Amino acid sequence: MRLDIVTIFPEFFDILDISLLGKARRSGLIDLAVHDLRDYTHDRHRTVDDTPYGGGAGMVMKPEPWGEALDEVLPQDPAGQQPLVIFPSPAGDVFTQAMARELSTEAHLVFGCGRYEGIDQRVFEHTATRARVRLVSLGDYVLNGGEVAVMAMIEAIGRLVPGVVGNPESLVQESHENGLLEYPSYTKPASWRGLDVPPILLSGNHGAIAQWRHEQQVERTRRVRPDLLES
Numbered sequence: 001m002r003l004d005i006v007t008i009f010p011e012f013f014d015i016l017d018i019s020l021l022g023k024a025r026r027s028g029l030i031d032l033a034v035h036d037l038r039d040y041t042h043d044r045h046r047t048v049d050d051t052p053y054g055g056g057a058g059m060v061m062k063p064e065p066w067g068e069a070l071d072e073v074l075p076q077d078p079a080g081q082q083p084l085v086i087f088p089s090p091a092g093d094v095f096t097q098a099m100a101r102e103l104s105t106e107a108h109l110v111f112g113c114g115r116y117e118g119i120d121q122r123v124f125e126h127t128a129t130r131a132r133v134r135l136v137s138l139g140d141y142v143l144n145g146g147e148v149a150v151m152a153m154i155e156a157i158g159r160l161v162p163g164v165v166g167n168p169e170s171l172v173q174e175s176h177e178n179g180l181l182e183y184p185s186y187t188k189p190a191s192w193r194g195l196d197v198p199p200i201l202l203s204g205n206h207g208a209i210a211q212w213r214h215e216q217q218v219e220r221t222r223r224v225r226p227d228l229l230e231s
């Protein structure tokens with residue numbers, strides 16, 4: 001999987017050199033490049049924003065730097081499947097585990113990190129003439145920019161790329177994978193500060209353990225996220 005990130009804070013993504021994603025990059029499972037939007041400006045101040053047409057508070061990201069950055073990142077003649085360009089936005093489709101799994105099968109994802117009051121609308125329109133474009137939201141709240149959202153999405157998507165997580169079994173019983181929240185987990189010691197591990201987990205009866213875990217998932221989901229049981 002190829003990942004490109006366009007941002008005015010490239011150093012924000014230095015953390016992607018460590019942990020599972022860093023290992024996936026070194027093994028070649030994931031090819032990631034971060035691009036500084038200011039490298040596509042041509043004035044002394046490396047300007048990426050300007051005042052909004054129609055007035056209003058704040059600044060809007062100029063289209064020209066975005067156009068030149070995406071000229072470099074997107075294939076000029078997309079022979080194969082067009083890349084998917086994702087712009088984090090509170091106005092986007094809500095990011096879910098199902099979406100993460102869907103996106104983990106993409107060959108090339110490009111993430112465009114907006115800042116200020118947002119990106120000139122024509123960037124989305126022009127990019128859609130040469131790639132698939134999706135606005136995606138982490139949830140109903142506003143961040144100062146897209147970088148935090150892109151970090152979360154890359155983590156959620158990257159870990160689902162085959163080979164990134166050592167034991168794929170560990171991906172199966174996670175929250176939201178089967179529409180339910182995960183069951184509670186325990187490890188040694190069997191008793192800690194007067195709190196004991198549920199005896200069923202020490203029974204060695206794998207069938208009974210699986211049943212108990214499913215019951216825990218349903219109970220936790222009903223208590224915390226009843227909406228998941230409606231879908």
Ligand SMILES: NC(=O)c1ccno1
Nearest residue numbers: 089090137138142143
């Ligand atoms: N809710 C979000 O994903 C978001 C992205 C940028 N600002 O907010």
